[in-house]
Amino acid sequence: MDGRITRVLGDTQHAISGGYTCPKGRRGGDLVHGADRLTSSMRRSTKGVHEPIPVAQATTEIADRLRRIVDRHGPDSVALFMGTQQNFAALTPPMARAWFRGTGSHKLFSTMTIDQSAKWVVAERMGTYLGGRQRFGDADVWLLAGTNPVVSANGGDGDGAVVHNPSATLRAARERGLRLIVIDPRRTETAALADIHLAPRPGTDAVLLAGMLRVILADGLEDTEFCRRFTADLSALRDAVSAVTPGVVQRICGVPADQVTAAARVFANGRRGMATSGTGLCMGPHSNLGEHLVAALNVVCGRYLREGEPADDRAVLIRQVTARAEVAPPARSYESGFRSRINGVRAMRGELPSGILADEILEPGPDRVRALIVSGGNPAAALPDRLKALRALRSLDLLVCVDPRMSDTARLADYVIAPTTMYERADHTAIMEAFFPRPFAQFTPAVVTPPPGVVDDWRFFLDLAAASGQAVKFAGRILDPASPPSAEEMLAMMTERGRVPFDDLVGAPHGILAGTGGAVVGRPSADGAVHRLLLMPDDVLGELRAALTETAAVKHLPMLLTVRRIREAVNSTGTRVPGLVPGGDNPLSMHPDDLDDLGIADGESVTVRSASGHLCATVRADATLARGTVSMTHCFGSVDPTADAGVNVNELTGSRDGVQAINAMPTMTAVRVAVEPAGCGEAS
Ligand SMILES: Nc1nc2c(c(=O)[nH]1)N[C@H]1C(S)=C(S)[C@@H](COP(=O)(O)OP(=O)(O)OC[C@H]3O[C@@H](n4cnc5c(=O)[nH]c(N)nc54)[C@H](O)[C@@H]3O)O[C@H]1N2
Ligand SMILES: Nc1nc2c(c(=O)[nH]1)N[C@H]1C(S)=C(S)[C@@H](COP(=O)(O)OP(=O)(O)OC[C@H]3O[C@@H](n4cnc5c(=O)[nH]c(N)nc54)[C@H](O)[C@@H]3O)O[C@H]1N2
Numbered sequence: 001m002d003g004r005i006t007r008v009l010g011d012t013q014h015a016i017s018g019g020y021t022c023p024k025g026r027r028g029g030d031l032v033h034g035a036d037r038l039t040s041s042m043r044r045s046t047k048g049v050h051e052p053i054p055v056a057q058a059t060t061e062i063a064d065r066l067r068r069i070v071d072r073h074g075p076d077s078v079a080l081f082m083g084t085q086q087n088f089a090a091l092t093p094p095m096a097r098a099w100f101r102g103t104g105s106h107k108l109f110s111t112m113t114i115d116q117s118a119k120w121v122v123a124e125r126m127g128t129y130l131g132g133r134q135r136f137g138d139a140d141v142w143l144l145a146g147t148n149p150v151v152s153a154n155g156g157d158g159d160g161a162v163v164h165n166p167s168a169t170l171r172a173a174r175e176r177g178l179r180l181i182v183i184d185p186r187r188t189e190t191a192a193l194a195d196i197h198l199a200p201r202p203g204t205d206a207v208l209l210a211g212m213l214r215v216i217l218a219d220g221l222e223d224t225e226f227c228r229r230f231t232a233d234l235s236a237l238r239d240a241v242s243a244v245t246p247g248v249v250q251r252i253c254g255v256p257a258d259q260v261t262a263a264a265r266v267f268a269n270g271r272r273g274m275a276t277s278g279t280g281l282c283m284g285p286h287s288n289l290g291e292h293l294v295a296a297l298n299v300v301c302g303r304y305l306r307e308g309e310p311a312d313d314r315a316v317l318i319r320q321v322t323a324r325a326e327v328a329p330p331a332r333s334y335e336s337g338f339r340s341r342i343n344g345v346r347a348m349r350g351e352l353p354s355g356i357l358a359d360e361i362l363e364p365g366p367d368r369v370r371a372l373i374v375s376g377g378n379p380a381a382a383l384p385d386r387l388k389a390l391r392a393l394r395s396l397d398l399l400v401c402v403d404p405r406m407s408d409t410a411r412l413a414d415y416v417i418a419p420t421t422m423y424e425r426a427d428h429t430a431i432m433e434a435f436f437p438r439p440f441a442q443f444t445p446a447v448v449t450p451p452p453g454v455v456d457d458w459r460f461f462l463d464l465a466a467a468s469g470q471a472v473k474f475a476g477r478i479l480d481p482a483s484p485p486s487a488e489e490m491l492a493m494m495t496e497r498g499r500v501p502f503d504d505l506v507g508a509p510h511g512i513l514a515g516t517g518g519a520v521v522g523r524p525s526a527d528g529a530v531h532r533l534l535l536m537p538d539d540v541l542g543e544l545r546a547a548l549t550e551t552a553a554v555k556h557l558p559m560l561l562t563v564r565r566i567r568e569a570v571n572s573t574g575t576r577v578p579g580l581v582p583g584g585d586n587p588l589s590m591h592p593d594d595l596d597d598l599g600i601a602d603g604e605s606v607t608v609r610s611a612s613g614h615l616c617a618t619v620r621a622d623a624t625l626a627r628g629t630v631s632m633t634h635c636f637g638s639v640d641p642t643a644d645a646g647v648n649v650n651e652l653t654g655s656r657d658g659v660q661a662i663n664a665m666p667t668m669t670a671v672r673v674a675v676e677p678a679g680c681g682e683a684s
């Protein structure tokens with residue numbers, strides 16, 4: 001019908017989804033055709049109003065303005081922020097990065113350093129086992145900490161088997177005998193499916209995990225052979241956790257001592273299976289330590305693939321790396337990364353932490369960020385300490401936002417580039433394949449014609465590079481901007497080192513299941529060095545001591561605010577689709593007894609305060625929360641005071657609270673708050 005999407009249906013012949021769809025996917029048509037869809041790029045006039053502009057003209061003007069900024073202030077005055085939705089088009093990340101490399105700047109930011117950089121820190125301090133991890137498919141035990149895959153389809157570390165049709169997958173696994181342990185202060189949809197649910201006081205996971213390690217080591221349940229071959233300092237870990245008895249865990253975390261012991265034994269006695277973690281850990285206080293101890297649980301229990309076992313070979317379109325039963329040693333590469341003038345924070349894996357982005361823009365200095373390009377992200381809504389983030393974004397000399405709708409960030413931008421959306425562009429699964437449960441790949445052609453004024457994300461970055469006189473290297477070759485390849489040609493180039501020919505991929509509309517076959521190989525004899533994982537380096541030990549001695553309660557901020565995702569939206573995507581999010585206003589969830597204590601009724605307005613700010617919300621009674629814990633989801637709200645868009649939780653988070661060493665990650669879950677009757681402006 002006139003080239004519009006009328007319905008989105010699952011594909012019952014699809015090897016991975018089997019026809020499963022989620023609410024966001026079923027409403028995908030609204031994201032393409034919704035009333036707020038941008039069909040042209042926009043430029044903000046001197047009066048502050050956004051007006052349509054042809055994308056070619058916008059690109060030339062942006063290149064000119066970037067050149068003037070760089071001429072005066074140097075390349076480090078330019079920054080790129082890569083958001084979540086950049087990762088849902090295979091060509092966007094490599095091309096955005098290719099443009100960025102050409103600028104010569106070091107100021108690269110992404111949401112990786114909002115949600116998971118603790119996992120990078122772990123690898124840098126502990127090292128990485130290169131043989132691959134045990135898989136969900138044949139596991140008999142699994143531990144999920146601070147992740148609610150039934151809603152988020154995440155599951156921590158993206159193990160594909162946990163995340164596809166998560167509820168059915170978890171139920172089926174339990175039917176075949178898998179024992180599921182969930183660590184979450186809320187009785188989540190996932191915790192409701194668990195054999196064991198531990199509900200620690202938010203922010204105390206590190207102590208709980210240390211306590212579980214103590215039980216495992218005291219009972220002699222560790223994998224002695226794996227530890228002997230691949231770890232350097234098991235005794236240092238044993239010493240470090242020796243004082244963390246189940247009683248200590250009970251006192252600090254509020255988890256009954258016998259539950260700690262039982263959970264540790266169930267995990268360690270399982271034959272196969274991992275502990276994985278999500279934002280409840282990665283965004284909390286002690287996030288680097290907590291993630292380190294999750295990894296230590298897996299190492300101590302030897303939850304990795306050994307020489308001769310079938311390898312985890314999910315790389316289909318991208319190049320396969322041989323799985324080796326050996327260790328990449330801790331490298332602490334951040335120690336030599338680009339040094340920011342903000343607290344001397346260093347780049348890790350080529351990125352600066354998003355926790356310092358606002359300061360990079362606001363704090364005076366010769367290399368202050370003055371121009372920011374945002375690709376598929378919404379930092380105005382997503383960054384901690386929202387008021388400061390908004391101040392920073394408003395103070396830029398140039399803000400460019402590539403986004404199909406007028407997000408908060410777009411509203412503040414000098415230029416908004418309107419891109420094609422998912423059904424309007426050809427794509428394949430190269431950057432998603434690690435998340436599939438089996439080796440799988442798929443190509444999808446564009447199925448609807450895009451509005452004439454929009455441009456593929458990758459094409460904007462290629463054209464911007466060209467207009468800036470920068471050469472662009474893609475898949476090993478320099479592209480000619482005068483006659484750039486088509487999207488299909490670029491997608492084909494990306495798969496040249498994969499194991500499925502691109503033509504075969506195009507010829508298989510339901511996708512291709514690639515075979516398995518390879519096995520984990522042993523140590524190459526040529527390499528004399530034998531590296532080992534480091535379980536308890538000194539700085540981690542210091543963090544553990546700090547977590548054990550922390551004073552918990554702050555009297556005037558008695559509640560703890562925790563992260564939460566909702567089924568209907570992915571961050572800000574979906575929050576504005578009419579009728580999709582019930583209520584649409586982002587309520588504060590709170591235990592009914594806590595509401596009673598405060599004399600507040602379900603649905604009333606309240607004021608929520610933290611050390612950093614306050615907001616007004618309506619409350620929703622929710623008995624799945626532990627008492628004393630409240631939760632809200634993120635990326636709601638609007639800088640437009642007339643918009644009816646709910647409230648943004650980052651009014652309450654601070655960029656200076658509980659900031660972690662190394663990755664500058666502030667506390668975004670287990671944030672201390674007070675809830676007061678009566679919303680803002682009402683008499684109490
Ligand atoms: N529907 C939907 N799916 C999404 C997203 C979305 O917005 N909506 N966002 C996507 C993104 S960007 C990400 S990063 C992933 C995140 O995926 P997940 O990490 O699974 O995110 P959540 O569903 O918020 O689950 C976090 C859980 O941590 C718990 N928690 C909070 N504080 C603590 C704590 O101190 N300790 C412990 N143990 N648990 C705690 C919360 O109660 C919550 O159940 O989801 C992705 N998927
Ligand atoms: N307090 C608090 N804050 C949080 C969180 C929390 O739990 N609590 N979660 C954090 C997490 S885990 C994350 S990942 C961040 C999210 O941070 P971001 O990734 O910055 O936020 P999103 O809302 O996902 O931004 C995606 C944007 O991409 C746009 N978009 C959609 N499709 C396309 C496309 O095809 N091309 C382009 N160019 N754009 C597209 C959407 O309209 C949207 O504006 O928020 C973080 N902030």
Ligand SMILES: [Mo]
Binds near residue numbers: 084111115
């Ligand atoms: Mo995220």
